[in-house]
Amino acid sequence: MSNYKFILSGGGTGGHIYPAISIANELKSRFPEAQFLFVGAKDRMEMEKVPEAGYEIKGLWISGIQRRLSLKNFVFPFKLIDSFLKAGKIVKQFKPTMVIGTGGYASAPLVKVASAKGVKCVIQEQNSYPGIANKFLAGKAEKIFVAYDGLERFFPKNKIIKTGNPVRQDILNVSANVEEALEYFQLNKNKKVLLVLGGSLGARAINKLIEKELNFFAENNIQVIWQCGKLYYEEYKKYENKNIKVLAFLNKMNLAYTAADVIISRAGAGTVSELCIVGKPVIFIPSPNVAEDHQTKNAKALSGRNAAVLVKEVSLDSRFEKEFKSIITSETRQKELSKNIKKLALPHATKHIVDEIEKILKTL
Template identity: 35%
Template sequence: MRVVITGGGTGGHVYPALAIAQGLKQAEPEAEILYIGTRRGLEADVVPRAGLPLATITVQGLERRRIWRNFWALARLGRGLAEAYLIVRRFRPDVVVGTGGYVCGPVCLVAAVLGIPVVLHEQNAFPGMTNRWLARVAHTVCLTFPEAAKFFPRGAELVTTGLPVRPEILRAQRAEARERLGIGRGDTFILSVGGSQGARSLNRAILPVLQFYRGQPSVRILHVAGRQGYEVLKEEAQSLGIDMDKNGNITITPYLYEMDVALAAADLVVGRAGASFLAEVLVRGLPAVLIPYPYAAGNHQEYNARAVAHRGAAVVIRDHELKSGRLLTTLQSLLAQPSRLKAMAEASLRLGRPDALERIVERILAVAHRP
């Protein structure tokens, strides 16, 4: 079996694609997989590192603000279509899998014209423009959130599978993780994540939280400030008397390599509402306070957060509301209501889909082997 996987630009498109590739290789070790991306996207770096062959095409996305630049984008699209045609025709895949991003457009369109079935995976509750358009030629669209279904054209075959999470997230044991982090049995552990690049508004909003809970040993807080915001936040925390050597219940770090350990140990999570992060939070059955990134394309993070909150697993705070101190009051309210936290955790666990990868791979194999 031969499979083309395409998706690019950001980690939200690339990492699910890599997880699907790994799942396909586990299901069919003899399968040949080719990844098609661009030279400028994240895939150009991480796909070869993952041991997958990478072919690239020339394409760029359309811009909403500088409309005049779209003439150049359309010219590149023509070139990208020609390059995609040559690659797909030469490789002769049984199925093409797209995970979003503008590189998917030419590849999946060429596949459809050549009669090769296309399977899409949509990560967000508000689908990206490329996937919404490609759904017209796709055989199947796998959804992370059922709420995304209403945005796709009528007649598209939709199935809710969830989003694949890293195996280590599923394997981590809570008791071992808490012991490793030195968290007592009766302590409450709050994990706050601003993202790998940091989130200035969240870093500012966490300061009153750290100040309020400093020196309270029954509440442990780990805040991931991001590499860009770490030094500034650390200085501001110290100016407020938050000394991590003395206030041992508070930890600020620029980056968190062992997210699997932190999630396994956590009682409550604070963070953005990217699809991959949310999938990990839900599969661990964690209650969450979500602050959607307001500048995400199509405001898709707010759609993600609202979908989770609608089912009782999260509280949503909009980014501009952080200035009013709402993060601290929300955390105080939640920690004062153990029964509510328990109900949120149960709702989160119901939403989690630990079998997402298996379901996606199963659908891809069914399409690939169909006569």
């Protein structure tokens, strides 16, 4: 049997969407006759990104509970009921062979309803500290694919399989040489390069830091590839010069990673997994404005193994220059961080996940 029908559900952020797309692509390569349907949250980025990847998607009227007192919280019970009813209709009409949840609010009603109807379900948790949806669904899943150790605190131990997080294919095949990368960004091969990753929208705290430290970088002969995000490009493009390259997006991530000597980044799960594979020295500046402060927990999982440096936003003024200088001026420190972060890389996560899915399919 190869005419399987898969529903993949997850979204809200790229960290939930891109793993789902990677898993779907691998399943499609193994089962070309299979049918796929994605289920996400209406008005979230998955409604745009999934069709761009070539898959159909249906949206649920679902969102999270606001942490502060908000009128939106009064609507939440109605959204939840509506989402469960619509999830039930989707499962009944599509008749999936299996449901794959990758986290985010939309996955909770879909996986819950599917498992209640006897459909085999698996979930994939990207973070070192699970989200609410996946903790809620753990009891219903056949298998739980994770990227970090120690998640027995949250999930049944017999269901956990450590696979790592799916990453973009071009990251697995970084073939550019340093000369090509430096030429692409028009940088000097005799100066060190700092790569700053603020995400597609940008990170205000990181952008403010880089703006403040431009003289420090100049004094230390540092070139910067500064991906400031589309929300901030107009504000920061004025700093562009031969040593500072300001970009809204990075279309050639493999070249950016190749050119970099040190990387500054947020600590979303997908980014952390990518950076383990890339294997360059990293300073993580986690966003404090995410659920359960999971970015800090992700970064600590690496800094605790001397595989990266963690600097919290509140400590940037007192710690950043010292930490950055200790890395950029020491080849030994750079090699140490690179060696340790590479040890944590799990580059074949997508294949491993789909191998496990295949094992379940063979029991049907």
